[in-house]
Amino acid sequence: MFDHVIGAGGVGEQTRPRTLSGHGVLVRAGELVLLCELPAGRGRQIGALLDTVAALAGEHPDGAELSNRLTSLIDATDPADVPSFCAYGPAGDGLAVVVHGDAELVLGTDGDETRFTGQPGVTVVDRVEVVPAGPVRAVVEGARLHVAAPPLAEAQPAPEAEPATPEQVQRIVDGADEPEQTTPEPTVDDSIPADNLVLGVYCRRGHFNDPVMTYCTVCGITMAQATRHQVLGPRPALGVLVLDDGAMYSLVRDHVFGRDPGTDPAVAAGRAVSVPLRDPSVSRVHARIVLDGWDVRIVDNGSTNGTFVAMPGEPSWTRVVPGADVTLRPGMMVALGRRQLRYHTHRAQSVDFGTLQNRRAQGHSAHA
């Protein structure tokens, strides 16, 4: 599925990588950038790459050190198992670069281009002078996309491109069959997996899971014997929302409910699924379902008639304070005006699940 990745970005603190199209992960932590393909079954290796960047950004954000650590990572395992990637970061007054596998990095250097490829082996350059800083174009397993990819200077800024924070990780997953574009589709296809990075654990057979799982959600093996070492990985679907008419929505990304949810910026930007509810008791943009780590939260958007939650068997509904959020528990019912929906998840594997979710929620609030 994940066969193409393309990203592009500039060098320097004031510029940020921008996505074009394709499947993959783009990470930016400070000035360290890594672009990685997303082949199936390589979640553990991807997690290790991302962890390396994340760890280095927090202690010593140097491009040369990034190259060292990433090449060590490749040396420590079978290079064929490591997904194709390219990475770069500042080294002195230039850039250090590492490119592995079917990947290519193109540095714009004062009107010219310097090209690095990861074939046949790993390309590591400790320092390339890029003065003045020019555009960087990176392609992983995407010759077709590379040809069509506009240079960075011509790329339109993405609508969600807020000013870059000092440290951020940014990832992109777009459909491989979608045309190259920088403006997202206004609506989102449910079949496209949204895989934000979350901390999770791998089962013995290499499937990425919520850390609270008793059994692996992909292969069923007990998680009791997993190492419980938590790494960043692609978030799978968290469950489903079942509407009172039987319609079902897979929780692969945020959802916006209302009479006219298309007007919501998140829907317009393609970050959320629009769920129109044709009922006068429902506000235009009534409420949002937000995926936060492994949690599913409901946020009331200041609706006229309010948003309420209740667990089955509870005698009364509890109103969600406008602007605040409530973490949904498996089986929880949500009332939006006269309409209702219910949250279910295959991850409700343990009778302690609710307790663990609550503990996690409390911990999250305490740290927020």
Next chain:
Amino acid sequence: MTEIFDLTTASRTRPVADEALPPIGAALPPALENADWWTDEMVARAGIPMLDVPIVSVGGGMGSFVTVDYLRVAGGVPVEDIRVLSNISHPWQTYEYLTRVSQLPRNRRIRSDSASRPDNLWGFPSYAIQEAFQDKTLKPLKQVFLEPVFDDFYTPLLGKVLDSMRKEADRIRYWDMLVQGEVRTVRRRVGGGYFTVLTPHPTKSPTQNNRPTGQAGPVDRPIAYRCRDVHIAVGYTGLRFLPDLQEFRERYNDYHHVVNGYEDHEHMYESLRRRPGTVLIRGGGIVTAAVMQRLICDRLNFGAQTRILQVFRTFFGDKHGAHPWSKRPGSHGFAYQGFNYPKSAWGGQLRARMLRREGEDRVRIYDEIGGTTTPLRQHWQHHLSRGRKDGWYHAYQGTIDNLRLDPEGKVLATLHNDDGDHDLNADYVVDCTGLDGDVAEHRVLGDLLKHGGARRNPLGRLDVEPTFELRGSANGPGRVYVTGAASYGGYFPGVDTFLGLQISAQEVIDHLAHRGLCRKMGPMRSTIEWLKWARGRQI
């Protein structure tokens, strides 16, 4: 589309997640990891604190509970001499989860005999008597009297079973013996006995006396329990997710169209109550029956218009069996049997035959009595018959594979049988194909095979003596006993049932008593202990 993940958030959430479920810890030092035998010095050198306990039970589920109950009641072993090492908080936690998600909530009846009581060594009073007494009705007693010819087998309510277990756990002070954590390995000790290494869950150890002397605060590093005997009852390695289901999930990132009967799939019933749909069920066992009963109840209670397609790999149209004198009833695809095993497996001729068989001969008997069965229960059979007539229930023989989503979001599956291949279309597919018992996949059991001298029996599980002592693992005065699913294939069938766990525990206690390590319970003490049980007196 671009999504942002902030590293600063990630660094905040990591310790929270760690708190929710602790890491099992780094690997053991190579000197320990690679050694079949450990000395006290090796463990001390690794910085792992040691605790001396005569007996530990690894698992903490139903198997541990039943065995510890026998140790305390029949064996008279004090609380201080037993530790239960478990990653779950109460013995019925896994059992309750599996029954709940497979459509057996607390108010439903499980597939177990009236006298198979995990909380009661004597099986008296049976669940039927208890229910008759508590609910002031003669109906359960009448059913037991008439079963199985004139009525269905009596089976107890799940809620009553679990409540009585909680009561017995309190009575035998189970919670004082429980240490929560992840058991990593059981290794033989030079000089006799074993080391059982556990990484405790922080803040979860219910008693201070589980901690090594002088250690304060939550325990979060490995502890080696230096013990004479080890009992292991870790249950199944996991849920059996068929390759098709796994492939579907990985391919589509979709966990709700194709589900396993042993995972939460409430969304399916919720949706089907509100709009018509089709469910394809794979399997013919007790979980299949429970799922179908739920679908039928939703049809009756909520007017759900659900079409059910059922695929049997082996389709039984009539009585079947290896011999004319041992036929199992069957019809419409199902094989009917009151309980998981024939009654003769518990103490009759089948048990006696099994004791004398080795290798392939034993496998042959397991083949004869094995297979997927379900109890013949009149009420849902009646509705299935109605479903066949009205066209909302269809049964097929064959196998299905190649699960995929069609453009309308429905699941397509290819059915293979004698009539060729053709596609079935459904809104949901439910796999009811059981649990996974591969011992090599389990950390502790696999480690015993690798380092502990254990070997496999003819059915691939752990090879145990009739006393449930693990063959090849004896060490001086120490023994390892394995009961439950991991010992399936031994001289006693039915190990993964309530009664099977009790019979296994009896064998273990008898062997311990024979070795002079616990008391043997005679008629007088048995009567006294029963009176204590009946009065709920804590021991």
